[in-house]
Amino acid sequence: MNSNDHQSVVQRAQHHTKLLEALEGTLPAEALSFSDSVLLENSRDFGQLATDPVKPLAVVFPTDVAQVQDVMRLASEYQIPVISRGAGTGVSGAVHVLGDAIILNLSKMNRILEIRPEDEIAIVEPGVVNHELNLAVAEHGLMYAPDPASYKMSTIGGNVATNAGGLRCAKYGVTRESVLSLDVVLADGRLIRTGKNTFKGVAGYDLTALFVGSEGTLGVVVRAVLRLRYLPVDERDAYLIFADLESAVEGVQLIAKARIQPAILELIDRATMEVLDRQYGTEYANTGGAMLLIRLDGYGAEKEEAAVRDVFSQSDVKMSDQYDESATALIEMRRTSRGDTQDDAYRTGEDVAVPKSRMVEYVHLVRESAAREKVQLRLISHAGDGNLHPTFYVDPADGANPLERLQRAVEDSVRIALEMGGTITGEHGVGLIKKDWLPWEQSSDVIELQHNLKRLLDPQNLLNPGKAI
Numbered sequence: 001m002n003s004n005d006h007q008s009v010v011q012r013a014q015h016h017t018k019l020l021e022a023l024e025g026t027l028p029a030e031a032l033s034f035s036d037s038v039l040l041e042n043s044r045d046f047g048q049l050a051t052d053p054v055k056p057l058a059v060v061f062p063t064d065v066a067q068v069q070d071v072m073r074l075a076s077e078y079q080i081p082v083i084s085r086g087a088g089t090g091v092s093g094a095v096h097v098l099g100d101a102i103i104l105n106l107s108k109m110n111r112i113l114e115i116r117p118e119d120e121i122a123i124v125e126p127g128v129v130n131h132e133l134n135l136a137v138a139e140h141g142l143m144y145a146p147d148p149a150s151y152k153m154s155t156i157g158g159n160v161a162t163n164a165g166g167l168r169c170a171k172y173g174v175t176r177e178s179v180l181s182l183d184v185v186l187a188d189g190r191l192i193r194t195g196k197n198t199f200k201g202v203a204g205y206d207l208t209a210l211f212v213g214s215e216g217t218l219g220v221v222v223r224a225v226l227r228l229r230y231l232p233v234d235e236r237d238a239y240l241i242f243a244d245l246e247s248a249v250e251g252v253q254l255i256a257k258a259r260i261q262p263a264i265l266e267l268i269d270r271a272t273m274e275v276l277d278r279q280y281g282t283e284y285a286n287t288g289g290a291m292l293l294i295r296l297d298g299y300g301a302e303k304e305e306a307a308v309r310d311v312f313s314q315s316d317v318k319m320s321d322q323y324d325e326s327a328t329a330l331i332e333m334r335r336t337s338r339g340d341t342q343d344d345a346y347r348t349g350e351d352v353a354v355p356k357s358r359m360v361e362y363v364h365l366v367r368e369s370a371a372r373e374k375v376q377l378r379l380i381s382h383a384g385d386g387n388l389h390p391t392f393y394v395d396p397a398d399g400a401n402p403l404e405r406l407q408r409a410v411e412d413s414v415r416i417a418l419e420m421g422g423t424i425t426g427e428h429g430v431g432l433i434k435k436d437w438l439p440w441e442q443s444s445d446v447i448e449l450q451h452n453l454k455r456l457l458d459p460q461n462l463l464n465p466g467k468a469i
Contacts, residue, residue, distance in 0.1 A: 016057055019078040023058060026070050033059045042085065042103040047093035047433050059103040065191060065222045071104055073189035075462050083464050084216045086127060086155030090162055092431025094215045098466050104220060106157050112136055120228045121197065126157025126221050142228040145172035149335055157221050163213030165427030167335055170384025171263040172229060174427065176212045183223035184211055187458040197225055215429055215468040218457045232297035236305040237327040241288035241318040245269045245379065248290035249360045251317065252383045256356065258311050260304050264295035265384030266334050272378045276333050287318065292383065293331050346402065347393035348410050352417035353426030356386045362420055366390055369412040373405040387426035430468045438469065
């Protein structure tokens with residue numbers, strides 16, 4: 001190390017020391033952690049990268065808005081990046097630490113501030129867990145509709161940041177459709193409020209929609225006004241077993257053509273059924289090549305169930321009996337598992353969406369690509385809205401260049417989706433892992449416009465830099 005490099009390292013260390021002293025002088029002691037275990041725990045989400053974790057300088061656990069503002073003011077003064085996060089259940093690397101940074105962990109801002117049953121609204125802090133909100137509003141005959149697979153762990157703030165989806169998206173939409181208003185702390189510490197407290201409202205630009213799904217790159221969400229839905233008075237669960245995967249995807253189209261709107265419509269292939277059988281001791285893989293899981297809800301659930309049975313009455317599709325509890329169990333098995341463990345270097349799960357009319361073609365082409373690359377494939381899907389999750393995997397000892405073949409198959413799956421008018425991510429977000437693919441989908445003009453918005457709201461590039469765009 002030459003003298004200039006040494007001087008730079010010393011100056012950087014002194015700068016960090018001053019920042020940390022300023023944080024200690026501003027925040028309560030219990031809101032600040034420098035513990036190695038806490039730093040490591042907050043260094044990334046579930047998204048897998050080949051690099052080792054990078055520990056942040058500090059983790060702040062604010063308990064009120066003023067503390068968030070204090071952190072952002074100090075970050076702006078010392079020009080240190082800030083990454084806001086909740087439970088870290090994302091899989092796109094959206095909260096991975098890349099260098100010097102402060103983590104703003106919002107999990108302790110976890111109050112349900114208000115439930116207004118007559119207005120069908122809940123007002124919450126960002127650390128409220130999705131499931132806990134649903135338990136609270138269920139007492140009033142209401143529900144918060146977005147239900148990502150991580151709903152028992154993930155926070156509303158994280159759901160907003162990623163525009164999270166879930167199984168009920170088929171009927172109720174993604175997070176954006178349930179967010180009416182946000183309080184956001186900007187990069188310089190200013191607090192703004194966007195949106196409205198009513199279901200309808202068109203005053204000004206829709207800044208709420210802009211912040212939803214922005215992955216913490218434009219501001220820190222500290223309060224959300226959420227639209228609630230009616231808790232269904234009736235739910236009917238069923239499974240349908242098909243001879244093969246393509247037939248199951250065609251079954252999705254038949255349900256749509258009959259104008260039946262399930263709350264949940266999930267597809268799993270035989271390879272995934274085999275994994276679930278091993279996990280839960282069931283034997284569904286012996287009954288067919290693919291399965292659809294359906295939940296129909298509301299006052300019309302009974303009639304819709306009868307309509308689904310009528311759609312497949314003249315086919316060899318096997319449908320569960322009415323009130324079969326195993327159908328409900330299968331939906332929960334699907335909710336908590338996509339058919340394998342966490343991704344690693346030799347296994348990659350994807351998240352694309354295509355027009356529903358192209359799903360059969362997509363499945364066919366992706367299976368061809370996987371076979372050509374000699375890569376194994378499992379496929380599940382939120383079939384009701386065209387969101388597919390193919391998982392590709394290879395045995396490290398099976399053939400030459402396994403990682404290259406795996407990468408080609410994954411990239412093929414994304415390019416095929418785009419060629420069909422789809423998207424590189426249906427619900428997981430771009431984060432860090434998919435950022436290089438964004439130009440495949442969006443024009444340079446659109447990407448530059450997003451960078452301009454980022455520079456307007458965050459001129460020092462302090463908020464989760466290097467992510468999303």
